Amino acid sequence: MLRSSDGGRSWALLSPTVGGQPISVLAGSQGEYNNCIAVAPGDPSTLAIGWQNGTFLSHDSGATFTQFQNANLHSDVHSLTFDSADPTGRTMYIGSDGGVAITRDGGATFDSTTNRQLANLEFYSTFVTRDFYGTLSVQRDLIAGGLQDNSNVVCQLTGPSTLTPWAPIDGGCDGGVVIFVGTGQVLTDLVCAGQGSNLWARSLHGRSLYDIDSGAAVSVRMPNGPAVLLSPILEAVVSPVFKNQAGQLMYAVASPFNTLLVFGLFANSDGAGLHAELIGTAPDASQPDSISALGSFDGTTVLIGTGAGRAFQLVPTSSGPATAAALSFSSDLLTGAMTRILTISPTLAFANYNGTLVSRIVRFDGQSWSGSDQGLPGDPYYALANFGDQLIFTATDDRVFSSRNQGQNWMNASTGLPRRPHCADLRTGVTPGGNVLYLSTFGRSLWAAGIP
Numbered sequence: 001m002l003r004s005s006d007g008g009r010s011w012a013l014l015s016p017t018v019g020g021q022p023i024s025v026l027a028g029s030q031g032e033y034n035n036c037i038a039v040a041p042g043d044p045s046t047l048a049i050g051w052q053n054g055t056f057l058s059h060d061s062g063a064t065f066t067q068f069q070n071a072n073l074h075s076d077v078h079s080l081t082f083d084s085a086d087p088t089g090r091t092m093y094i095g096s097d098g099g100v101a102i103t104r105d106g107g108a109t110f111d112s113t114t115n116r117q118l119a120n121l122e123f124y125s126t127f128v129t130r131d132f133y134g135t136l137s138v139q140r141d142l143i144a145g146g147l148q149d150n151s152n153v154v155c156q157l158t159g160p161s162t163l164t165p166w167a168p169i170d171g172g173c174d175g176g177v178v179i180f181v182g183t184g185q186v187l188t189d190l191v192c193a194g195q196g197s198n199l200w201a202r203s204l205h206g207r208s209l210y211d212i213d214s215g216a217a218v219s220v221r222m223p224n225g226p227a228v229l230l231s232p233i234l235e236a237v238v239s240p241v242f243k244n245q246a247g248q249l250m251y252a253v254a255s256p257f258n259t260l261l262v263f264g265l266f267a268n269s270d271g272a273g274l275h276a277e278l279i280g281t282a283p284d285a286s287q288p289d290s291i292s293a294l295g296s297f298d299g300t301t302v303l304i305g306t307g308a309g310r311a312f313q314l315v316p317t318s319s320g321p322a323t324a325a326a327l328s329f330s331s332d333l334l335t336g337a338m339t340r341i342l343t344i345s346p347t348l349a350f351a352n353y354n355g356t357l358v359s360r361i362v363r364f365d366g367q368s369w370s371g372s373d374q375g376l377p378g379d380p381y382y383a384l385a386n387f388g389d390q391l392i393f394t395a396t397d398d399r400v401f402s403s404r405n406q407g408q409n410w411m412n413a414s415t416g417l418p419r420r421p422h423c424a425d426l427r428t429g430v431t432p433g434g435n436v437l438y439l440s441t442f443g444r445s446l447w448a449a450g451i452p
Contacts, residue, residue, distance in 0.1 A: 001015075001016055001023075001049075001062055003061060003062055014062050016058065016063060016065055018066065023049075023056060027049070028052025034051060034052055034077055034078055034097075035049070036050040037080065039082070040082045040089030041089075042087040042088070042089055045059060046082075047061070048092060050078065050080050052076060054069075054073060055068045055073065055077055056068070068103075070101075070110045074149070074150075075096065076097040078096060079095035079096075081095075089106075090106040091103065091104045097148070098115075099112060099118055100115060119444055119445040120443055120445060121153075121166070121445040121446070122148040122150075122442050122443050123136060123145045123440035123446070124147070124175060124176065124442070125383065125423075125424035125425050126339050126352075127354065130148075130424075131148075132146070132148075132174055132176050132191060132231075133177060134147075134176050134177060134178070134425070135179060135425055136178070136427050136440040136446075137178050137179050137427060138429040138438060139186075141158075142155075142156055142157075143156075143163070143427075144188075145175070145425070146174075146175025146177065146188075149173075151169065151170055151174075151190065152175040153166040153167060154169050155167065169186065173190050174190070175189075175191075176188070176189035176190060176231065177189040179234055179235065181251040181265070182236070182251050183274065184204050184271060185203050185267075187199060187200070187201055187202075187234060187252065187265070191231065198218075198229070199217065199229040200218065201218050201274045202215030203215065218275060218276055219276070220263070220276045222278045229254050230256050231256070232256050232257065232263075233254065233291055234254045235253055235254075235295055236251065237250055237253065237297070237299045238296070238297045241298040241299055242264075242300050243266075243318065244266045244318055248268060249266065249267070249269070249299070250266050250279075251266070251274075252264070252265040253279075253294045253295075253296050253299075253302050254276060255291040257290075258290045259290055259291065260281050260282040260306075261278060261291075262278070262279055262302060262304065262314055263278055264316060278321045279321060279322065280302070280314040280316060280322040280323060280324055281321060281324065282304050282312050282314075282324045283323065285310065289308040290306060290307055291304055291305070291306055292307040292337055292338055292339055293305035293339055293340055294341060295342060295349055296343060297344070297346050297349075299316065300316070300346065301313055301314065301316075301346060303343065303364065305337070305339075305341055306338065309337060309338075309353075312325060312327060328367075328368040328369070329362070329369045329370070330368065333362065333369070333370070333371055334355050334360075336353040336355035336356075336359060337355070338352065339352045339354055340352045340381075340384050341384075342384040342392075344386055347365065348366070348406070349363070349364040350386075350392060350407055351363075351369070352381040352394070354381060358378040359381055360378070361376060361384075363406075363407050372408065373407070375409045376394070376410050379397065380396065382395050382396065382397065382423050382425065383395040383424065383426040385427050385437065386428065387428040387435060389406070390404060391403070392406065392407050395423035396423065397420065398419065398421065398422075399412060399417075400412075400414050400426070401413055417439075417447065421441045422442040423440075423441055425440045426438065426440075433450075434451070435450065436448050436450060436451065
């Protein structure tokens with residue numbers, strides 16, 4: 001840190017401390033996008049700096065600092081401002097990955113209630129250009145999703161257009177996969193730096209977001225295999241039919257990060273005994289490849305897409321893991337990566353097929369994949385959703401599109417959205433006030449539109 005006392009004509013190097021320790025150690029090591037400084041307008045000896053590990057305050061021109069410690073504060077600080085209307089320098093605003101916090105007493109207490117009015121939640125998406133695989137999910141009157149830096153969250157419909165405040169499902173870290181499954185449980189993945197990730201199953205008691213229990217990690221039954229499903233690609237089985245040897249239905253399919261393994265998640269109808277079993281693998285390729293998308297309508301077949309643009313169909317058996325068979329693409333498709341598979345029936349599915357030069361929406365007819373994107377711009381696609389077997393939705397970063405004829409042609413459905421909402425994921429739901437399309441965004445929270 002540098003300090004000038006003559007208007008910037010000369011500078012002196014400071015080595016500030018916090019409780020006797022160098023601030024360079026305590027503040028953190030990022031400093032690329034989360035470093036800021038502010039000086040109190042009425043007292044130039046009072047200044048604050050924000051960094052990776054929080055906010056630090058000095059009353060001696062930067063010689064020593066104290067660190068703010070409060071549950072309303074978040075790490076990764078991006079902006080600091082002293083209130084110019086407060087000559088004492090005790091009122092300060094802190095902008096971080098947790099929103100805005102205000103102190104009016106020099107850091108003794110903080111208030112973060114203004115965040116309730118800010119539509120700035122950052123939902124992750126299945127297209128992993130935003131670092132993590134995350135999903136939005138809807139079941140009955142509950143809506144849940146994974147947030148950057150702010151856990152997985154859920155809210156509840158209390159009327160035709162009224163939502164309860166968002167509540168955390170699990171605490172801290174980055175959110176990720178959030179999927180409601182047919183057992184009445186929600187599967188969540190939480191990513192913490194240095195701790196990896198793990199898939200958890202939580203029960204919804206009384207259908208209320210306030211009754212979601214702490215749950216347990218999903219166990220994996222595989223000889224000499226991984227003990228957890230790390231950062232999984234995960235999709236719910238739409239209408240479960242397939243059963244394992246124990247007679248348990250398969251309610252979801254999953255693939256651990258950076259693998260070609262496919263697991264089924266099996267349980268009793270009440271969710272008891274939920275666990276993962278290896279049901280098959282996709283064949284190796286000549287170049288490194290891994291599963292990037294999964295989809296299954298009833299569990300009797302599983303559609304697989306990979307990051308290198310390969311596609312397979314897996315037919316699970318109750319006798320042990322199977323090998324997936326390759327599916328072909330129409331000749332007009334350039335190589336892309338499947339980033340979401342939406343299954344409408346055992347013989348009808350759609351997928352985001354994002355390429356380097358052009359991105360496509362592709363359609364599966366029970367035999368092969370072909371382009372199905374007349375009227376779409378060719379930009380990367382972040383989402384897919386359906387309402388019934390005719391109405392399909394997708395989204396680029398800045399627009400939502402709909403098709404009313406099973407993807408034969410598409411039209412813009414973005415009325416009412418900001419110019420660039422940073423679309424993340426789409427889901428449909430049925431509410432007391434009618435049918436609804438939900439759009440999660442990366443930085444502009446959740447949006448909803450009625451489905452005529």
